[in-house]
Amino acid sequence: MPITTDTQITDPHVLLDERDLSRSLKVSVRTVQAWRVKGGGPVFLKFNNRLVRYRPSDVDAWLASTAAANTSV
Structure with a gap:
């Protein structure tokens, strides 16, 4: 869920x-x-030298990949 x-x-x-x-x-x-x-950070789309956008699904995937149960390595 987003x-x-x-x-x-x-x-x-x-x-x-x-x-x-x-x-x-x-x-x-x-x-x-x-x-x-x-x-x-999350994956982004670059349409030209200045226009950068993010897909909500890529942001959600990035957030899921950064989840941690504790601080130990």
Whole structure:
């Protein structure tokens, strides 16, 4: 089940921009940008040099992959 409750964001045909993603995850836009540059964030789609979007399903998959039961390695 997706973590968001906004109908627009949970629609699989809607793509999220970095502001949508940052609001949904309660992190700054700069954090989302850093994930994109350094890696470690959700998969993104890049349509040209400036247009970046995220599929809600990719965000949900990334969140599931970051889940941890404890802090030990």
